[in-house]
Amino acid sequence: MTEQASQSPVTAAPAGAEPSPASPGAVELPFQAEVQQVLSLVINSLYANQEVFLRELISNASDALDKARFLALTRKDASEQEGEPKIKITLNDDARTLTIEDNGVGMTRDEVIHNLGTIAKSGSLEFLKAHAEAMKSNKDGAVKLIGQFGVGFYAAFMVASRVDVDTRSMLPGSEPVLWRSGGAGTFTVLEGSRDNPGTTITLHLKDEAREYTKAWRIKEIIRKYSDFVHFPIEVGGEVANRSKAIWTLPKSQVTEEQHEEFFHHVTGGYEGEKPLHHIHLSIDAPVQFHALLYVPEKAPPDLFQRDRRSIRLYAKRVLIIEDCDKVAPIYLRFLRGVVDSEDLSLNVSREMLQEDKALKQIEQQVTKQVLKSFKDLAESDPDKYAKLWSEFGKVLKEGVSVDYKNRDTIADLCRFGAMSEPDGKLISLKQYVDAMPSSQKDIYYITGPNRRAVEQSPHLEAFKKRGYDVLFLIDPVDEWVVQSLNEYDKRRMRSVAQGDIDLGDDQAKADDKAGEEVKAAVEAVKGALGDRVKDVRASKRLTDSASCLVSAEGDIGVNMERIMRMIGESAPEAKRILELNPGHAIVRNLNILAERAPGSDQLKLWAELLYEQALLAEGMVTDPARLVRHIQELLTQASTAAVGGDGKGPVV
Numbered sequence: 001m002t003e004q005a006s007q008s009p010v011t012a013a014p015a016g017a018e019p020s021p022a023s024p025g026a027v028e029l030p031f032q033a034e035v036q037q038v039l040s041l042v043i044n045s046l047y048a049n050q051e052v053f054l055r056e057l058i059s060n061a062s063d064a065l066d067k068a069r070f071l072a073l074t075r076k077d078a079s080e081q082e083g084e085p086k087i088k089i090t091l092n093d094d095a096r097t098l099t100i101e102d103n104g105v106g107m108t109r110d111e112v113i114h115n116l117g118t119i120a121k122s123g124s125l126e127f128l129k130a131h132a133e134a135m136k137s138n139k140d141g142a143v144k145l146i147g148q149f150g151v152g153f154y155a156a157f158m159v160a161s162r163v164d165v166d167t168r169s170m171l172p173g174s175e176p177v178l179w180r181s182g183g184a185g186t187f188t189v190l191e192g193s194r195d196n197p198g199t200t201i202t203l204h205l206k207d208e209a210r211e212y213t214k215a216w217r218i219k220e221i222i223r224k225y226s227d228f229v230h231f232p233i234e235v236g237g238e239v240a241n242r243s244k245a246i247w248t249l250p251k252s253q254v255t256e257e258q259h260e261e262f263f264h265h266v267t268g269g270y271e272g273e274k275p276l277h278h279i280h281l282s283i284d285a286p287v288q289f290h291a292l293l294y295v296p297e298k299a300p301p302d303l304f305q306r307d308r309r310s311i312r313l314y315a316k317r318v319l320i321i322e323d324c325d326k327v328a329p330i331y332l333r334f335l336r337g338v339v340d341s342e343d344l345s346l347n348v349s350r351e352m353l354q355e356d357k358a359l360k361q362i363e364q365q366v367t368k369q370v371l372k373s374f375k376d377l378a379e380s381d382p383d384k385y386a387k388l389w390s391e392f393g394k395v396l397k398e399g400v401s402v403d404y405k406n407r408d409t410i411a412d413l414c415r416f417g418a419m420s421e422p423d424g425k426l427i428s429l430k431q432y433v434d435a436m437p438s439s440q441k442d443i444y445y446i447t448g449p450n451r452r453a454v455e456q457s458p459h460l461e462a463f464k465k466r467g468y469d470v471l472f473l474i475d476p477v478d479e480w481v482v483q484s485l486n487e488y489d490k491r492r493m494r495s496v497a498q499g500d501i502d503l504g505d506d507q508a509k510a511d512d513k514a515g516e517e518v519k520a521a522v523e524a525v526k527g528a529l530g531d532r533v534k535d536v537r538a539s540k541r542l543t544d545s546a547s548c549l550v551s552a553e554g555d556i557g558v559n560m561e562r563i564m565r566m567i568g569e570s571a572p573e574a575k576r577i578l579e580l581n582p583g584h585a586i587v588r589n590l591n592i593l594a595e596r597a598p599g600s601d602q603l604k605l606w607a608e609l610l611y612e613q614a615l616l617a618e619g620m621v622t623d624p625a626r627l628v629r630h631i632q633e634l635l636t637q638a639s640t641a642a643v644g645g646d647g648k649g650p651v652v
Contacts, residue, residue, distance in 0.1 A: 026190035064104025247292035289341035499553035524594035528607035539579030
């Protein structure tokens, strides 16, 4: 914005007083229209996070100090910086003022008018229109204004009835300039009073904002947002920030004690809690950023909650978002720490990032480096990695189904129980493959609610006999894992409880022959059960049990049905296949009965019991009373036959 022809002369006034019309050299100028609309929203709306005004002013001061250092290196004719670079905050409860001063680059008169009177950003008007629309549908829309469209310097008007900016540039020949406004449509530019380069901003606080004249409150805000600004911030003569951002230091210079202290700082952890593992990154390309990330010893209680804590996002060591879910994928949501970049594209506020390319690149690099760190840890310290997996494995496994690009890397990190590990030790897919017999072609698994349920499953019998291991997938998320991970190391992942099993050895040929020998039993049971099952067939997976139920290839499994019901979702009804063990005495006797009396009530009873015992083995009996009745009928028949009676009275 440039000075208008309609500038009206006003008289310069002492600091804290309104300018009088006789002040020579002073001009009153209108704000750019969009600035006035923003100010109107700021001043007349209520905000839950008005404290961010101080963060914005400190960030501006820090930028000014950075620019001063750069200007001193590039312009020999620039004025010298007075003293060591710092930010000084002065509070006056009686006068109800807050003053923030820096000895940075300062501003010229033209810069003051341009920087404080216009919004040199595209998209402002579009935002205001969108905000107006949001207000129609959301009465709390105004509360989110700062988060959606950062107002930067103008945030000061949330707490101040008037703002004075006294500044002097380091550029040669610059004069001190005073900018003053009450945010009511115009601002005044007049002669300033600074002798040295830098900027002094004085906020004349509203009565309801008196809390910001209290040193403890200001220090609290600094610790929250600006603790790691790399210039000292003085409040009442004391430095209120720690200045040293340890994530920018070389890894070798950060001690374990510093890691523990910083972990407590970013997590609010209780005394004695330590990080289990840390990842310290300094990336230069394709986007520059530093990161210091921690894996907690224990899973946070909000791990599976929608509103949960996350990684802190900084720009130039200033906190932008306290819990940012954009710098790491959802399956790494247990990470805590900071990501700090100078390459992020911000809109006017530091409160909300645009979803730009730089942010996506940061997420990709964080993901890649964290997964690599986990891989290195698993190889160098298996016991420590086992602790990490026990706390966060269920979450990390989500990545197999949601991150196709890193799916194989995550699969290598996964750990599962196995039939070969009766003590409950977990193994990797690589360990499973390395231990496979030469005759085994596929990777076999079984899903279920817990280890005890799956290790007693009849579906394992043929695999035990052949010495083939079976993975125990007992976390609910495993159902989604196996849907996404169809193969590993060019070997197919196959459920032992789904589809037909052809183990392709001499025993399989014997199974085919045995199946032919019980054809009558298979057909009789199929006729007795009707449409309650999808099919009945001779089994190649049973060696001890008489029967079991399996899902057809591609159908939803019984464990998935159970999970869907638990989370209140309706699962598609999929009929199961009943398999009969052709080598079991019950099935062979049933085959004889089917050949002699194919329509007998006894045969139907046996068919019902074979089906219901298969349901019982899976914990899926839907009508226990019916099962008990059938068992009683069979016991009555068996006991009668045993004593040689007719079942109508005691045998004498």
